[in-house]
Amino acid sequence: MTESFNWAMIYPEILLLLMACVISLADLSIDHLKSPGRTLTYLLSVSTLAVVAVIAAVNAASGEVGFAFNNMVVYDPLGNWLKSFASIAMIVTFVYGRPYSMDRGMLKGGEYFILSLFAMLGIFVMISSNNFLLVYLGLELTTLSSYALVALRRDNGLATEAAIKYFVLGAMASGFLLYGMSMLYGATGSLDITNVFKAIMTGQIKHQVLVLGVVFIVCGLAFKFGAVPFHMWVPDVYQGAPTSVTLLIAGAPKLAAFAIAIRLLVDGLMPLALEWQQMLMVLSICSLLIGNFAAIMQTNLKRMLAYSTISHMGFMMIGMFSGVVDNNTQGAANAYSAAMFYIVTYVLTTLATFGVIMLLSREGFESEEISDFSGLNQRSPLYAGVMTVCLFSLAGVPPLVGFYAKLAVLQSLVSSGLLGGVGIAIFAVAMSLVGAFYYLRVIKVMYFDAPLTATTVAATQDVRIVLSLNGALVILLGLLPGGLMTICSDSIVRSLGN
Amino acid sequence: MGLLSLCIWAPICFGVLILALGRDVHANSVRWFSLIGSLFSFGASLAVYKDFQLGTADMQLVENLSWIERFNMFYHLGVDGISVAFVILTAFITVIVVIAGWEVITERVNQYMGAFLILSGVMTGVFCALDGMLFYVFFEATLIPMYLIIGVWGGPNKIYAAFKFFLYTLLGSLLMLIALIYLYSNSGGSFDLQEWYKLPLSGYAQTLLFFAFFAAFAVKVPMWPVHTWLPDVHVEAPTGGSAVLAAIMLKLGAYGFLRFSLPITPDASHEWAWLMITLSITAVIYVGLVAIVQQDMKKLVAYSSVAHMGFVTLGFFIFNDLGMSGGIVQMVAHGFVSAAMFLCIGVLYDRVHSREISSYGGVVNTAPKFVAFAVLFAMANSGLPGTAGFVGEWMVILAAVKFNFLLGLAAATALILGAAYSLWMVKRVYFGPVANDHVKELNDINAREFLMLTLLAVSVLAMGINPKPLTDVMGPSVAQLLDQVAHSKTPNP
Numbered sequence: 009m010t011e012s013f014n015w016a017m018i019y020p021e022i023l024l025l026l027m028a029c030v031i032s033l034a035d036l037s038i039d040h041l042k043s044p045g046r047t048l049t050y051l052l053s054v055s056t057l058a059v060v061a062v063i064a065a066v067n068a069a070s071g072e073v074g075f076a077f078n079n080m081v082v083y084d085p086l087g088n089w090l091k092s093f094a095s096i097a098m099i100v101t102f103v104y105g106r107p108y109s110m111d112r113g114m115l116k117g118g119e120y121f122i123l124s125l126f127a128m129l130g131i132f133v134m135i136s137s138n139n140f141l142l143v144y145l146g147l148e149l150t151t152l153s154s155y156a157l158v159a160l161r162r163d164n165g166l167a168t169e170a171a172i173k174y175f176v177l178g179a180m181a182s183g184f185l186l187y188g189m190s191m192l193y194g195a196t197g198s199l200d201i202t203n204v205f206k207a208i209m210t211g212q213i214k215h216q217v218l219v220l221g222v223v224f225i226v227c228g229l230a231f232k233f234g235a236v237p238f239h240m241w242v243p244d245v246y247q248g249a250p251t252s253v254t255l256l257i258a259g260a261p262k263l264a265a266f267a268i269a270i271r272l273l274v275d276g277l278m279p280l281a282l283e284w285q286q287m288l289m290v291l292s293i294c295s296l297l298i299g300n301f302a303a304i305m306q307t308n309l310k311r312m313l314a315y316s317t318i319s320h321m322g323f324m325m326i327g328m329f330s331g332v333v334d335n336n337t338q339g340a341a342n343a344y345s346a347a348m349f350y351i352v353t354y355v356l357t358t359l360a361t362f363g364v365i366m367l368l369s370r371e372g373f374e375s376e377e378i379s380d381f382s383g384l385n386q387r388s389p390l391y392a393g394v395m396t397v398c399l400f401s402l403a404g405v406p407p408l409v410g411f412y413a414k415l416a417v418l419q420s421l422v423s424s425g426l427l428g429g430v431g432i433a434i435f436a437v438a439m440s441l442v443g444a445f446y447y448l449r450v451i452k453v454m455y456f457d458a459p460l461t462a463t464t465v466a467a468t469q470d471v472r473i474v475l476s477l478n479g480a481l482v483i484l485l486g487l488l489p490g491g492l493m494t495i496c497s498d499s500i501v502r503s504l505g506n
Numbered sequence: 507m508g509l510l511s512l513c514i515w516a517p518i519c520f521g522v523l524i525l526a527l528g529r530d531v532h533a534n535s536v537r538w539f540s541l542i543g544s545l546f547s548f549g550a551s552l553a554v555y556k557d558f559q560l561g562t563a564d565m566q567l568v569e570n571l572s573w574i575e576r577f578n579m580f581y582h583l584g585v586d587g588i589s590v591a592f593v594i595l596t597a598f599i600t601v602i603v604v605i606a607g608w609e610v611i612t613e614r615v616n617q618y619m620g621a622f623l624i625l626s627g628v629m630t631g632v633f634c635a636l637d638g639m640l641f642y643v644f645f646e647a648t649l650i651p652m653y654l655i656i657g658v659w660g661g662p663n664k665i666y667a668a669f670k671f672f673l674y675t676l677l678g679s680l681l682m683l684i685a686l687i688y689l690y691s692n693s694g695g696s697f698d699l700q701e702w703y704k705l706p707l708s709g710y711a712q713t714l715l716f717f718a719f720f721a722a723f724a725v726k727v728p729m730w731p732v733h734t735w736l737p738d739v740h741v742e743a744p745t746g747g748s749a750v751l752a753a754i755m756l757k758l759g760a761y762g763f764l765r766f767s768l769p770i771t772p773d774a775s776h777e778w779a780w781l782m783i784t785l786s787i788t789a790v791i792y793v794g795l796v797a798i799v800q801q802d803m804k805k806l807v808a809y810s811s812v813a814h815m816g817f818v819t820l821g822f823f824i825f826n827d828l829g830m831s832g833g834i835v836q837m838v839a840h841g842f843v844s845a846a847m848f849l850c851i852g853v854l855y856d857r858v859h860s861r862e863i864s865s866y867g868g869v870v871n872t873a874p875k876f877v878a879f880a881v882l883f884a885m886a887n888s889g890l891p892g893t894a895g896f897v898g899e900w901m902v903i904l905a906a907v908k909f910n911f912l913l914g915l916a917a918a919t920a921l922i923l924g925a926a927y928s929l930w931m932v933k934r935v936y937f938g939p940v941a942n943d944h945v946k947e948l949n950d951i952n953a954r955e956f957l958m959l960t961l962l963a964v965s966v967l968a969m970g971i972n973p974k975p976l977t978d979v980m981g982p983s984v985a986q987l988l989d990q991v992a993h994s995k996t997p998n999p
Contacts, residue, residue, distance in 0.1 A: 345576075385658075389617070393525075400650055405676075406643040412574070415639075415683070419577065422684070423691040430684065437680040444676055448653070448669060456657040456665055490574040497576055 014076035017083040020060045021132050027056040028125040035118030046115050053121045061095035064088045082138035086503035094260040103474045104363040105252030127153035131264040140189040140199040151178050158249040170248025177241040185228025191221030201276040208279040226287045232265040233321040236294035246314035255362040266351045281332040288329040295322025296439040303446045309378050324350045327417040330424040345497035346416035353409045357398045360478040364395045383459025392454045394479035401482050403447040404440050408486040508569040510583040514631045517547040521623030524616050533615040540619035544601045551597035563986035582637040587983035589633040595841045599753045600626035603746040605958045621651040638686045638697040659744040667742035674735040678725035685718035703769045706997045716774035719767045726759025730789040733812045740808035745852030752811050752844035760818045769990040782823040789816030794923035803861050807847045814840045821902040829905030830984045836898025846883040846962040858944045867941025872948040877936045879959040886966045888928035889921050894969035
């Protein structure tokens with residue numbers, strides 16, 4: 009097995025790479041004045057991603073597990089599903105982001121699409137990597153593309169500031185991660201995650217070195233998730249970046265971050281679980297506390313959603329650390345699949361919230377302040393409805409999908425029998441009450457306040473359809489979450505089973 | 507699809523269709539469509555009653571489908587003698603509310619009607635759910651439409667009221683969520699209520715669970731001292747919202763005690779019965795006194811609701827047949843009477859735009875038909891024999907006397923207090939000379955209002971004169987519940 013390259017396993021990546029190159033060439037032919045929306049690039053990008061999403065989904069549904077390129081690449085349902093979801097998230101990002109970017113002159117060149125496709129390739133590489141270097145490679149590909157995307161409006165002060173912040177802090181985080189990896193490489197003599205696992209299991213490696221390595225890796229991951237105390241970049245970047253790019257950062261890459269967290273911590277460093285479990289617990293509690301309370305103070309919606317992201321990452325991490333129970337594989341699988349369900353549904357909901365924000369922004373007018381949403385219900389009941397559904401879902405009110413995500417995570421925490429598990433569960437629940445307050449405040453503004461302008465909200469047909477579907481999916485998955493939950497738990501069981 | 511599913515989903519589907527039907531240009535067709543929807547649901551609920559077999563405590567019309575496999579959750583519905591009454595009550599009140607909002611609501615009619623229809627289906631779901639998580643989902647889902655109803659169509663201080671309502675009740679029910687997860691883990695992965703009834707639990711675990719459930723249900727009932735949200739919310743909510751809130755949403759809490767606290771934690775229920783009885787009797791007497799001095803009619807009825815619900819929980823926690831049935835009868839009776847009281851206030855408010863008692867006086871001179879109804883409902887509210895209000899209170903008082911004479915005596919003062927606040931309000935608002943020009947120009951009720959009040963008046967009288975069908979229906983279920991409560995569940999007694 010280790011001898012073969014297994015090209016078939018990386019067809020989606022190859023296709024993505026080829027198409028990204030082809031699209032960047034094809035994009036040169038577009039006259040920006042004749043086609044301000046870069047329709048050709050847009051259609052090519054979306055259809056490429058759609059094809060990739062379908063391939064990944066078919067691969068995932070087959071349930072096959074394998075390795076390619078001398079164990080560099082892992083091919084399993086977990087990765088394939090995440091790739092499929094990430095591609096769909098990116099398609100939706102493009103659909104929502106195109107009119108917004110067009111109004112802000114960001115589509116004078118094709119960078120928005122092409123850089124995003126390369127970021128997507130990085131996401132794919134991260135998701136399917138089974139090797140420290142490959143993880144790092146994918147991460148850099150994604151983040152470097154993102155830095156450039158944040159700075160795409162170079163004449164905008166806020167965006168440039170956000171890009172610099174993102175770049176400096178992101179580079180530091182990558183450094184952390186790389187340093188941790190090098191520490192582990194030094195200790196175990198291998199970059200291959202499976203071999204690292206085996207080496208640690210022998211028990212002959214100095215524990216202190218390993219722990220030091222784990223600390224750096226967890227710090228790096230926490231930065232990517234935006235967990236407290238590595239969250240400082242999140243509000244600034246979310247607020248400063250053009251909203252279409254914010255969505256790009258807030259959506260698909262979160263799935264990749266989840267994947268590498270599982271690959272590194274669970275696949276590779278499981279023998280050190282007692283160490284990273286405590287770290288994640290502290291990160292999670294801090295994120296819930298600071299994320300929720302800081303969100304209350306915000307008047308800028310994008311900033312509020314940034315803090316709410318922080319708190320959601322805290323919630324998701326509960327699932328990550330609840331999985332570490334003595335020899336209880338069933339419990340572990342439940343916990344990780346709960347975390348996966350959480351992150352997937354979180355991305356789904358986030359897409360729609362930012363979609364509505366972009367929809368309300370028009371040329372020369374950013375609809376970012378919470379007060380900009382005043383009386384949205386009178387202006388457009390449909391979009392107010394979509395936003396409301398998403399916010400209630402983020403607040404965790406049944407029967408919306410966010411509730412089941414919280415339920416699954418809390419259930420895994422309570423049944424893990426962790427010391428103080430019920431206490432943390434009560435704390436998490438109390439924090440989601442705090443969270444409910446600021447989500448309700450936005451709904452209040454949309455429904456109870458009078459509109460500031462009487463203009464109706466105009467949306468292109470594709471945005472309208474996708475946004476309605478997105479909102480409907482939040483409700484539908486709330487009524488019948490069973491299917492997605494089964495997908496999550498199946499893929500976790502299959503992927504960790506080997 | 508079973509009959510119960512029809513009762514739950516028919517109003518929800520109608521509600522969603524109405525939401526999609528569009529803006530106020532279609533207001534009239536929206537109104538008719540929602541009336542058809544609510545009547546259809548009411549018909550379905552009557553069909554449930556028709557198919558209901560008397561004389562057994564088993565769950566009937568059971569539907570059991572797999573819902574979320576990974577958590578072993580089931581779409582498990584069923585009604586017993588206790589819940590069937592509330593399924594019908596919910597559908598009935600929804601019809602009334604649709605009629606009540608007919609001309610009054612002129613803005614965003616489709617959202618108003620849609621919210622009420624969806625709310626109606628969700629509340630029916632609470633009464634039918636036999637799966638712990640399904641119950642919770644329905645229980646919590648009621649918050650969303652109610653929050654919007656209060657916030658959009660409420661009074662001047664509506665935003666404060668909407669937030670208080672949402673956060674207060676969410677806080678309570680989140681603790682219940684932890685309790686449900688705990689029970690799930692403890693029962694080896696089941697959310698089935700009937701499994702939980704058989705589950706042995708240590709005394710300590712029962713106490714914790716009891717208080718977790720208490721947090722959710724006591725806030726909803728609401729019991730003293732966590733009742734403070736209710737007057738604020740009632741005052742600001744639109745008339746229909748107040749009616750549904752008082753008539754049905756408060757019952758969700760009391761119903762939760764019957765479905766969760768008593769049968770799942772019987773030992774803790776006995777152990778903490780003294781607390782529940784103390785809180786209930788405080789609600790009856792203290793809140794009754796508070797009601798007397800209110801200047802605002804809606805606040806007065808809100809406080810009287812708290813006092814009446816105190817009777818309900820008092821009846822539950824003295825653990826005898828009469829008390830339990832009395833409590834449930836009181837729940838149903840209060841459903842009719844409180845809805846009627848709020849609708850009467852709504853009739854006045856629509857005309858004069860004031861809820862202050864002092865803005866009125868001598869209404870009988872200008873609106874005699876209306877006052878006839880209003881006085882009837884006020885009498886029912888104070889527990890006049892022959893009206894619905896009397897039956898439940900009388901049963902609970904008798905049960906309390908059996909349990910402890912002094913307790914019975916204290917409970918009986920409620921009849922005096924009830925008469926005091928209801929009749930004093932009647933005197934100040936309806937009787938006496940015409941107080942001002944507003945009252946002088948008052949129109950009597952129109953055909954629509956006449957219809958809605960007649961429906962309620964007939965129900966109140968019918969239930970007061972012949973409560974036997976109701977007690978017959980619930981009899982076996984109450985007996986079974988008492989049996990469950992009487993048996994200890996601790997592993998080593």
